[in-house]
Amino acid sequence: MAAVSASALPVVPLGPRTVVVAGDDAGPPPRVLAQDADWPLLAEPTSGSRTGTHALRCYRLLLDGELGAQVERVVVFGRPTLSRPVSRLLARPDVEVLAAPGRGVWADRPFPVDGAVDAHTRPEGADDPAWLAAWQDADRSVSRQLDALLAAERGLTPYEVAGAVGRAVPSGGLLFVGASSPIRDLDLMLRGYAVGDRRKLVANRGLSGIDGVVSSAIGAALGRPRSTRSIALMGDVTFLHDSNGLVLGPDEPRPDLTIVVVNDDGGSIFSMLEQGAEEHAGSFERLFGTPHGVDLAALCAATRTPHWRVDSLPELEHALASPHGGIEVVEAVVRRHDRRDLDARIRALRP
Incomplete structure (x- = not known):
């Protein structure tokens, strides 16, 4: 791991082809820097930076193409953890990495760092607009x-499902996202919000990201009582892992919270990783697919939690547009058997 120098650059000079990466909890500074310099902004959903005109939706697909190969410098804020294309970019020996110091106990960066920036760092001026335009055109095409x-x-x-949920969060709303596939699906589907709309996106991340997601989502909704709307997005395995979070005492407060559960009867993220390769098919279902066959409607009925089951986009959009108040579960049923093929076709998209 590389620690960032305590001496931050007050001004970032122009010249190298630069992109700004905003990881979790980065906040507004990367968005401001990208806009001032006319640089592409690669912002994770929970960065707090996926706003304005410079944030790209499909950046992780573009990084594996011709534009990604042309990047010469990266300015990093927050903690980028979601995508392998970003990790590969930060590890490239031909790319200069400038980074804001990580916050908290573990401030070191898990990638080589060549220099430091901070929230007050500004660019030398506006860069060549053709660089940003190329990324924006490619992003629109993909x-x-x-x-x-x-x-x-x-x-x-x-x-x-992730795209519909992202669109359903109004200005001033809260979105709590589970780990594994849902946060990565949202990363690919979420278009940039308007600056100043004050949407709050939170996600359970890390080695224990699956733990307590239902309870954490309820707590987040209670902790933000003035939210215009509170929605949670999570997978079925994550939901089942903390389904007892729906068990609340009769005198406990209950927020207005719509929990969207993407149910593919198992763990689809592993089908897109090395474990999902054909040579592991014989043992995949038991070790990684982990089908459960749980009747979510019956599970919700046990806690008197309202439940809706949808299997089409119009049904899902209708359910999201019609909250009934209190805690409710919308079960979105999707397929898992062809997830690896779908992911491969998406990663093959090019401008």
């Missing part, structure tokens, strides 16, 4: 292709 690909799929896809 976004259109992605939407068309998903619309042609049979049945509801996890990506469409």
